[in-house]
Structure formats: C-alpha cells, structure tokens
Amino acid sequence: MRKLYVYDHCPFCIKARMIFGLKNIPVELVVLQNDDEATPIGMIGQKMLPILEENGHYMGESLDIIAHIDREGTPLLTVPARPEISDWISRSSSLLYRQFLPRAAAAPFPEFSTTSGRAYFIRKKEASTGPFCEIFNEGTEALLPLNAVLEDLASLLPEPSALQGPLSYDDIHLFAHLHSFSIIKGLTYPAAVENYRQALSKRSGIPLLDSVAV
Ligand SMILES: N[C@@H](CCC(=O)N[C@@H](CS)C(=O)NCC(=O)O)C(=O)O
Structure with missing residues (x-):
C-alpha cells in the first residue's frame, strides 16, 4: 500500500491527506518525529513533509501529490478556484x-x-x-x-x-x-x-x- 509521511500539525500534510480521504483511496499514514532529518532527506533530498511513497518512488510537494491522486479514477477537484x-x-x-x-x-x-x-x-x-x-x-x-x-x-x-x-x-x-x-x-x-x-x-x-x- 502507498505510504504518506506526515506531521499531524502540518497544514500541507492535511492537504495531501484530504485527497485520499475525499476519494476514499486507502493510504498508510506514517508520522515521523519532527527532528528526524535523515528519513525525509534520504527520500527527497530535503527535510520536508508530506512525502508519498509509491512503488519504491518518493514524491514530495503536497500539490503534486494531490494532482497525482486526483488523476486516479474520476477527478474530484474540478470546480474552478476563486x-x-x-x-x-x-x-x-x-x-x-x-x-x-x-x-x-x-x-x-x-x-x-x-x-x-x-x-x-x-x-x-x-x-x-x-x-x-x-x-x-x-x-x-x-x-x-x-x-x-x-x-x-x-x-x-x-x-x-x-x-x-x-x-x-x-x-x-x-x-x-x-x-x-x-x-x-x-x-x-x-x-x-x-x-x-x-x-x-x-x-x-x-x-x-x-x-x-x-
Ligand atoms: N511546498 C511544500 C511545503 C511543505 C512544508 O512546508 N512542510 C513543512 C511542515 S508544515 C516542513 O516539513 N518543514 C520542515 C520542518 O518542519 O522541519 C508542500 O506544499 O508540500
């Protein structure tokens, strides 16, 4: 299953979690310690969450994760932004x-x-x-x-x-x-x-x- 590395306080992590919840797509949430620099740096080269792990690949940037998941099945985020x-x-x-x-x-x-x-x-x-x-x-x-x-x-x-x-x-x-x-x-x-x-x-x-x- 895909894994989403997050901090619970992080609004960008909430954004990434939302697309899974809204589309009922399962994902395993993994909360890293806030001072764990090695894990995120090892995955995407910087100390920054959220990170999505999928088939051995890592994707940072909440908006990239959201766009990637919204392309699965019927897109949900189709109403124009104001x-x-x-x-x-x-x-x-x-x-x-x-x-x-x-x-x-x-x-x-x-x-x-x-x-x-x-x-x-x-x-x-x-x-x-x-x-x-x-x-x-x-x-x-x-x-x-x-x-x-x-x-x-x-x-x-x-x-x-x-x-x-x-x-x-x-x-x-x-x-x-x-x-x-x-x-x-x-x-x-x-x-x-x-x-x-x-x-x-x-x-x-x-x-x-x-x-x-x-
Ligand atoms: N542009 C990034 C921003 C993500 C971001 O700023 N994440 C913060 C937590 S809210 C972070 O990991 N900062 C490094 C740290 O907390 O040490 C995204 O949208 O994913």
Whole structure:
C-alpha cells in the first residue's frame, strides 16, 4: 500500500491527506518525529513533509501529490478556484500562524512524542516568532482579529449543498487553514464557517483539533 509521511500539525500534510480521504483511496499514514532529518532527506533530498511513497518512488510537494491522486479514477477537484478565497487565506495567514505555532508546540502530536522532536520544533519556530510564552501572554485580545477574519470568510463560502459534489482546490487550501485554526481555543465561528469546516472534516475523514485546542 502507498505510504504518506506526515506531521499531524502540518497544514500541507492535511492537504495531501484530504485527497485520499475525499476519494476514499486507502493510504498508510506514517508520522515521523519532527527532528528526524535523515528519513525525509534520504527520500527527497530535503527535510520536508508530506512525502508519498509509491512503488519504491518518493514524491514530495503536497500539490503534486494531490494532482497525482486526483488523476486516479474520476477527478474530484474540478470546480474552478476563486481569487477571493486565496486572498482571504493570504490575509489571515500571519495572524493565524502567530497563534497557531505556540499551541501546536504544546499539543499531543505524535511527531513530538520525544522531547527532542518537540524541542526541534520550538527552537526552529521561535527563531521567527520570538518566545512562545510572550504570544500566550497576549491572551484573548490576540484572538479578536482572528474572529474578525472568520466573520469575513462567512460571506465567501459556497452553499453547503455544493460540498457534496465536485470540489475545488480552494476547499483543500481552506480546510487545511481552518484545521490549523481549530487548535486555537475560544474562537467564534460564524454558522456558515462552522458548517463548512464540519462538512469537510466529515467528508475527508480528518478530525478537527478542537478537542486538543488551547
Ligand atoms: N511546498 C511544500 C511545503 C511543505 C512544508 O512546508 N512542510 C513543512 C511542515 S508544515 C516542513 O516539513 N518543514 C520542515 C520542518 O518542519 O522541519 C508542500 O506544499 O508540500
């Protein structure tokens, strides 16, 4: 069977997992320790997941994996992408990742099951954000702009019935982004956003992170 090497915190890995779940194509998930550099470098020459292993070959890059799997059987991602969705993702990304990274670092993800795996992530990410404790100290004030962007998203979403049929690459990017949001406790999801993230979680078989949110 094919193997997909992932980290549970990684939005690009969520994207790659989605296409298998949405198309009901089996794949074995393998979670690497976050400080395991040798395994991914041995496969694709860089320390980067997701990686798909198929018939002894390795493929990196989430979008290449998605396109490859979507070519199998009937393509699913046939609805055209809308620029307003990629604009919204770009607009909310830096707000999201500032709050996401310290929470991910504290979460019970399997890639952090060793102390050195977790320390590797903290060291690497704090180099760009500054100390995680300072971000936690920003408290609930820091969540207000995230609630505001979630409000903006509500009016951009497709009708719920559209989520039963063919999908768009927008849905891959947007669900992965909302999956990252779900590790942040105390956000307010407008009904349309809540319905969207629950519908895609169910259809892809990828649980949201609400139960481990902090
Ligand atoms: N362009 C790549 C980006 C993947 C990516 O950035 N993966 C991150 C995890 S979210 C990674 O493996 N970074 C190296 C590390 O965590 O040390 C893709 O779409 O697959």
